[in-house]
Amino acid sequence: MDRRLEGKVAIVTGAATGIGEAxxxxxxxxxxxxxxxxLPDDPIQDVVDAIKKYGGEAVPYAGDVSQEFHAQNCVQTAITAYGQLDILINNAGVFLATAETQDYPVDVFDDTVRMxxxxxxxxxxxxxxxxxKSRGNIVxxxxxxxxxxIAQNTPYGGTKGWIHSFMKGVAVEQAKYCIRANCVCPGAIDTAWTRKEKGPMDSKMExxxxxxxxxxxxxxxxEVANVYAFIASSEASYVTGALWLVDGGVTVAKGAVGSDTPMWFRSEPQGELRLEHEQEGLDNKDTQTIK
Structure with a gap:
């Protein structure tokens, strides 16, 4: 059975932990x-080594791609290593503080916009x-x-609204070059960002x-990575300018409907990927919970 991304070269930013690792x-x-x-202090090499261990091909690029030098060199790494680029996954990002807007630190706002x-x-x-050249795609x-x-981190939701509009614009603009552009839009995913022990969310928010x-x-x-793989593949050849919600239904919900869901349906699936850094996305990063 053919693998759906066989022969493709993909850049995944923010790929050392959490959703990016997956x-x-x-x-x-x-x-x-x-x-x-x-980022350089993230477990990039661990992920590369694990991919190779299980028969895949990967090379690392450590660098903050919100800086022009590193963005250019990250792309050039793909070309130097493999001679082409077919897929760009813009996954890098931060969730550094929770605070009401009037209390939100300006320096954290600036870092959130930049990253x-x-x-x-x-x-x-x-x-x-x-x-x-490759007639590739961006997710x-x-x-x-x-x-x-999102309350208590209004700038974060604002940056993601920008990403949605940006990808829609790219989809229309770049269609003449046979490029597709889409977004995957997760809800609460089991990473450091949604764990009170690991990040800035408190127990009430969690x-x-x-x-x-x-x-x-x-x-x-x-579960999120599975959606990325479909959208990045030729199976989604007629999909561009789309926003794919992967949020367990929260966008269409009206109230705390989760309390009615049977307990057996609330368990996370085990999955198949061998992930080691799901909860490490905020390690070595300053986070704040301001009440």
Missing amino acids: IAHKFAKEGAKVIVNS NIRSAFLMTKYALPYLQ SAGSEAGFNG KMLIQGTPMARRGTPE
């Missing part, structure tokens, strides 16, 4: 050669000439928060996330 593993499993990008927006713009800008990390907004989700649980990084 995307990198999933793409390698589907036959892609993967450029694993993340979530500027990184996606720069990577798209420098990847496009090569994606035009960016949107969010349920980009549809609905509880509300689950209660407001009809499926009454977090999603897993692998």
Whole structure:
């Protein structure tokens, strides 16, 4: 049985932990050669080594792709290593603080805009000439928060709304070059970002996330990666300018409907990918919970 990304070369930014780690593993499993990008103090080499251990191909690129130099060099790493670029996954981003808007730190706002927006713009800008040659595609990390907004981190939802509009514009603009552009929009996924022990969310926010989700649980990084793999593949050849919600139904819910969901349906699926860094996305990063 052919793997759906066989022969493709993909860059995955923010690929050392959480959803990004799952995307990198999933793409390698589907036959892609993967450029694993993340910040230098993230476990990039661990992910590359694991992909190789299980028969995949990957090379690391450590660097903050919200900086122009690193965005250019990340793209060039793919070309140097494999001679082509077929898929860009703009997954890099941060969720650094929870606070009401009047208390939200300006420096954290600036970091959120830079890491979530500027990184996606720069990577798209420098990847496009090569994606035009390969007739490739871009999938960016949107969010349920980009549809609905998010209290206690309003700038985060704002950056994701920007990503949604940016990808729609790219989809229309680049169709003449046979490029597709889409977003995957997760809800509460079981990573450091949604765990009170690991990040800036407090216990009340964590509880509300689950209660407001009809499926009454977090999603897993692998469940999100599965959607990325489909959209990036030729199976989604007629899909462009689309926002794919992977949120357990929270966007269409009206109230804390998760309390009615049977307990047996609330368990996260085990999955198949061998992930080791799902909860490490905020390690070595300053986070704040302001009440």
